[in-house]
Amino acid sequence: MSNIALTRIQREFKEVIKSDEVKNCQIKLEPFEDNFTHLKGEIIGPPDTPYQGGKYTLDIVIPETYPFNPPKVKFLTKIWHPNISSQTGAICLDILKDQWAAAMTLRTVLLSLQALMSAAEPDDPQDAVVATQFKQHPEIFRSTASFWAYVYAEAPRNEKMKEYEEKLKQLQEMGFHEKNSRITALSSKNWDLQAAMEFLLP
Amino acid sequence: MEERKIKKMDDNEMEECDMGSDEDYYNDPDPDVTHTDNDKDPESFEYKILEVVEVEMLLNTSVETMCKTIDVSPSLAKLLLHNYSWNTQKIEAEYRQNPEQLLINGKIKPSKIAKGVSRKNECIVCAQEVDTLLGVECRHRFCETCWCQHFEVQILNGVSTAIGCMGTDCTVLMPEDFVLSILRCRNQSKLSQQYQELTFRSYVSNHPELLYCPGPNCTAVIQAKAKEAKRVDCKKCKTTFCFKCGIDYHAPADCDTIKKWLIKCADDSETANYISAHTKDCPKCQVCIEKDGGCNHMKCKKCGHDFCWMCLGDWSAHGSEYYECSKYKENPNIANESEHAQAREALKKYLFYFERWANHDNSLRKEKDKMKEIAKQIEEKVTTKDGTWIDWQYLNKAGELLRRCRYTLQYTYPYAYYMLKGARKELFEYQQAQLESAVEALSYDIERAVLDSRGDIENKMDVVEKRRLTLVREFLVT
Known part of the structure; x- marks a missing residue:
């Protein structure tokens, strides 16, 4: 892992832990086996959606070139959603592809995923x-x-x-x-x- | 519906043609002298072949004009022009209407200015305190190291003119001078060169008047007034291609037809493969014959039988005007047949056209080799005083003409494949057959040329080019 990526991830951990969303138990972030290149995320199904009250675990892999390339994220918990594969958990979301910007963080990613659960885009489907x-x-x-x-x-x-x-x-x-x-x-x-x-x- | 549309277009065309020739007749002081074949050729158009330096000059002229019209740096003007596909008129019109909006649409200015994003001198990408933060119009500021890494990742992914800002939801694109200055500061000369090559390619591909020559490793750029489906012959690498779609030139077929045809050929290649075999048996004595020239008129070396390579029929039926080998005879009762029989018929029809298409392709390649052989023979003949060099030049010209005619002929087959049945198709097939028979006659003679066959060959050259032009003029939609 490059120096920038490591510093960034450590900083982002601090940011997520201090954030309001964590205090409200909306999102969670923790490393897989003390390793910053492979993380585990968790988001709560947003209110007024079919996912309300559900706990969704995410698999997050940080690339060597992070944050200049986006993290690789997929759902580990099975979910029925137009933009998420019901078989593999792969996600179709622009900020995880070409709309990624280096200034974005894992917190932005988790919140964007929550937003995606509230507002699906069936015209740009994954499933x-x-x-x-x-x-x-x-x-x-x-x-x-x-x-x-x-x-x-x-x-x-x-x-x-x-x-x-x-x-x-x-x-x-x-x-x-x-x-x-x-x-x-x-x-x-x-x-x-x-x-x-x-x-x-x- | 389709039929009517085609018909209507013809009437218009014919009218235009008539008017054109009348006008030419009256307005042209000496039509016989100034009118070369090229003037009348509906395929030819004006274009220039440019070197990289010339293209740079052309682009820079546009940039300079733009800098004068609207008050921006050359680098921003270039980005603006690129994002507006080098349409200066559109830029000027939008500038007069709303200069601020123009810069936003051109991805130079952000729709909303970011306010004090960074705390003190911290770069939010690497989370480090640095002395200076850098950025462009959108005021997202990051350190030099991060910008450089960002550019590196993008350039290695082949992104050049579309490199964006690192800020969240920022639409601003990075101007050339900013990218280059950062790369220079970090001593990334190799990356910088790669970036410049990529941006140059990107500018050319977005420019409505420019097209890269598709020939392998060719760096020539073609310039013409508009993207028309016309023939370009690259002088540098000898590739012939269409200025609109950039693939092999395809008259009388249009760009869409040929695209559809090539996809079909790629999909059905397995079924079609067996046909491209290069050997067939003589229909009379069954000896195995390999086709080594481009001509379809075969003469068996063993039994002397003259036959056609395509249909294996007697050649005597091909020399006359009853040349029918290029026409596909559809089963008239097909609509009443079973689905299975219809599928077989469809495949048969496709194979008929594919076989002829592939055969001409093959012949073109073989005739190329043959011409090299002929060039060698001419040399030998000249050294043994069998005619002078000038005496033999007609053969080279004949070879070049043969290539052009066979090339058009090759592309008549995809055209015919997609044509609807009717009088129009019958006319097309008649002209195609005429051209086919003239091409084969010329090809046969060239392969067997001697010094005194010059008059005969020149006659045939005249016939074949006339037939080709008749067909192209009638059926090429311009």
Whole structure:
């Protein structure tokens, strides 16, 4: 790691720890195994979104040329969002690509991700299936996103989830044992049991 | 719909043509003398081939004019011109309307000025206290080390004129003199040279009158009034290309057609590969024949049979006006056939055109070698006093003309492939066949030329170029 990158990261740690967001438990930042090149971030699902109350862990890799190149960030917690891959957690966000500026910090990145969770951009999708659902069936999108938040991010449960759990159970009884693929199949097929089954069959 | 559009365009064209020739006839003092073939050639247009120094002069002239018109430094004027695609009129118009907005749109000034971002003399990028902070119009200030590293990362990524400021949400771009002064202070001469090469390329590619010659390792820059789909022959590397799209010249096809065709060829290359095999069997005696020249008129060395390389039919049917080898005969009943049969028909149709396209490409390459051989033979003949050097020059001219005609012929096939069935296509195919037969006749004669075939070959040269021009004039949309 270059000198500039190390000084910067150390400074940014101080900045994040002192920030209001940390005091309100909105964001968190810590190193992976005492190593400043690989960090772990955490953001809380913003209010009035399907992600409300969820805890989202992020994988952050600091490049050798930081801060002149952006950090590489992806979601470790599975999330249902048009601009985030439901499979890999890869993020489509301009400031993590060509709109990065050296004066930006990890705190800006974490806050921008929170903003992205509040305001998706379905016309610039990372996950085409989710983006289509977002545009064509906004109701199903919202309940699916909050179901994922409940299952993967410890967000609170609501009434709608009973129906979804029932469908998951039915699929399981048909012999589909892998939970994640059952959730993905049903979510991708707008919770149509028949379509999800066909999706899962080889 | 398509048909009508094409038809309408023709009428207009014809009218224009007629008017043009009338006017020429009356206004031109001596049409027979001044009118060379080039004047009438619908493919030719005025262009200049510039060296790097000349391009720099051209750009600098624009920059100087700009500096006088609006009060900015040469470096900022250059950036402004670049961001406005060197459109000085648009810049001047916007300047008269709102000079402040012009500088914002041109990415020289920020939409909002940053206020006291840095605490004391701390560079927020490296979090270090330094003596001096540097920056441009937007007032985002950083230390020299950070600027230099920023430029290095960008330049190594191939970014030059689009290097931005390091400030958050800042839209201002870095002017050339600022980048160069920082690189100079840090003794980055190699990086600085790389940067200048990149910016130069970037200026040229954004300039509406300039185009880099696409030839491998060629540094020539072509200048013409507008980006038209016209033929450029680079004198430096001998590449022929289209001034609009920058790829191989493609008349009578237009830029979109040829782009579509090349993508199709790349996609279907596997199916088409087998055809580009260079050998075929003689249809009469079955001996394996390798094509070593460009001519499609084959004469089997074993049995003496004359046949056509493309269709393997008897050549006697090709020499006359019934030359039909270039025409694709569509199955008239295809609409009623099964999907499978339609797919096969579609592939057959594509292969028909691809085969002819690829064959001319191949012939062009082989004829190039043949011309080198002929040049050698001429030398030998001249040394053995079999005619003088001047006596033989007609052969070189014939070779050059043959190349040009075959080249046009090659590009008639993608054009025909995308043409709709109808009278227009029939006319096109008729003219294509005429050209095809004339090209093959000339090619055959060139390969077998002797001193007294000059008159005959010159005759054929005249015929072939006339046919080529007829086709191009009729079908090239300008």
